[in-house]
Amino acid sequence: MASRSAGYGRGVATKGHLARAERLQGATGALATAAMAAMDEKLPWFGKLSAQDRSWIGLVAQSGITAFVDWFRDPEAHSAMPTRMFGSAPREFTRVISLHQTVDLLRTTIEMIENTIGDLLPPEDVPVVREAMQRYAREVAFAAATVYAKAAEMRGAWDARLEALVVDSVIRGEADESVRSRASALGWTGAGTTGSTEVAVVVGRAPESEPGSANVADVVRHAAREAGADALCAMQGDRLVVVLGGTSKPVEIAQNLAQWFGPGPIVVGPVVKDLMAAVTSARAAVAGLRAAPAWPAAPRPVQADELLPERSLSGDGHARRQLASDVYGPLTIGDGVLLDTVSAYLDSGGSIEATARAMFIHANTVRYRLKRVAEITGYSPLNPRDAFTLRVALAMGRLLNPEPGSTAL
Known part of the structure; x- marks a missing residue:
């Protein structure tokens, strides 16, 4: 295996490999400085970040280079090092730069190291370090993806809780400017x-819900x-x-x-x-x-x-008042003949002829008045479902708007 012959991998590292790791250790400061310069030069968005954000990115880059040296010295003892390199950044780091930008940072840093180590290390060290860097870069890429995946999961869970809070406020009638802000x-x-x-x-x-369902x-x-x-x-x-x-x-x-x-x-x-x-x-x-x-x-x-x-x-007071005001109320306007007509029509079992006989009027007059009822209330007495709504509306109207001398419930 190339990694074994180079002096790193399983087993005890050779003296030559440890000496190579020490030389690489001595170059970390120059590599970190060169990495920041490369980011500033090749990534237009990097210069637009705040000084604090650039400082955090610099710490991550320096941590990554230092972690690479430790991993290079003994990969088995520092197998988790690529994942830990992001520990120096705050949780808000994933909100400052996107995953795509993080990939650009990693690519720029790796290219810089590959192009710089030839000036900082002896020629015999360069191939070995470059090979190790390629392996390490793969692990760092997986670590970055893990960091952003966890951040996305946390944001998703927080958003779900916040959304549930907003909907609950709407249901309970507590919607105010703070709820509007949370919804935004x-x-x-x-x-x-x-x-x-x-x-x-x-x-x-x-x-x-079923296990594994969306x-x-x-x-x-x-x-x-x-x-x-x-x-x-x-x-x-x-x-x-x-x-x-x-x-x-x-x-x-x-x-x-x-x-x-x-x-x-x-x-x-x-x-x-x-x-x-x-x-x-x-x-x-x-x-x-x-x-x-x-x-x-x-x-x-x-x-x-x-x-x-x-x-x-079912006891909904708002529905009762709506029926009384929007359906019963308009029928009481004027001389009340529409209210008397629809009431007689419903009491007669929906028979126009029986209604006409009971009110001593012509059947066409009944039809005209029922048409007017439909126009005013939006409910046609000739439709069974609408007739049921009208009957309940009449009952609610009489309960909520009793005639003088009667007792309201």
């Missing part, structure tokens, strides 16, 4: 491909961005929460994400103006998820506002 740190802009800043919250059951949050974020929306995603117990930004059509985006949710309903909250107002959307989506089992035929995904009657029956 995660790359959230709130603007999709349309440039809109509107936000909607989507809630569904969490998928059953991170669901990462996949959902990627799918949302592919569909043209920004996204924040977090698992909260048995539910998956996705905050969509930059889209006025969250249901269409949610359809693209449905495969990543667990079985059961997926509820899309109403669109709000920005992340600060997202609690309104989150509250409706969570209440909708709780009430969705009462409507087995609900589409998947379903809008939270389509579940207003079920949400009201």
Whole structure:
């Protein structure tokens, strides 16, 4: 083996090899100085770093050269030396320069050593040192990749915790400027491909994770961005929460994400103006998820506002007030004939003729009034699902807005 004949490898080093290592030791100072000069000359970005960052890089370079000398003297005793050479740099080192730039630094330093040792060492030492340097450079490259991989894992874990904190703040209604700042740190802009800043919250059951499966949050974020929306995603117990930004059509985006949710309903909250107002959307989506089992035929995904009657029956006060104000309230305006007509129509089992007889009016008059009800409220009494919503709205309106002399619950 070349390494054995050169005097380094397994076994006891020869006197000639130890003498060669001592001569190399004496050249470390000149090599470190030459390495910094080569970086400054060949790497344009190096000169733009702060003095502190350049100092840290200089320490790493010097540590690497010193570690090479120790490794060259006895590779078996210093087998972990390439990995330890990065120990002199702070954790922020990986944020200052990229992995690509680190590779440039290593390449520049190695080329400098190969070109310089001929002037610092005897001719008979040069081939041996160059061969050892090639082996050592490979180990250093693996060590650098390990350092950056660990840093990426730590950043990924921290980002996941921060994202979960942001989503939790939205769900609990604690979104403020600090939450906006944290979301920005995660790359959230709130603007999709349309440039809109509107936000909607989507809630569904969490998928059953399998060993070795991809991170669901990462996949959902990627799918949302592919569909043209920004996204924040977090698992909260048995539910998956996705905050969509930059889209006025969250249901269409949610359809693209449905495969990543667990079985059961997926509820899309109403669109709000920005992340600060997202609690309104989150509250409706969570209440909708709780009430969705009462409507087995609900589409998947379903809008939270389509579940207003079920949400009201499950105890959602916001849904009750929304039905009372947005559906019942407009029907009471004027002489109240629309309210009387839709009430008689529902009580008659959905028969226009029976309603006309009960109110002593023509059937066409009933049809006209029911059409007006649909125009004013957005719910058509002729549609069974809308009729159910209207019936619940009438009940909620009468409970929350009792006539004089009655007792409200």
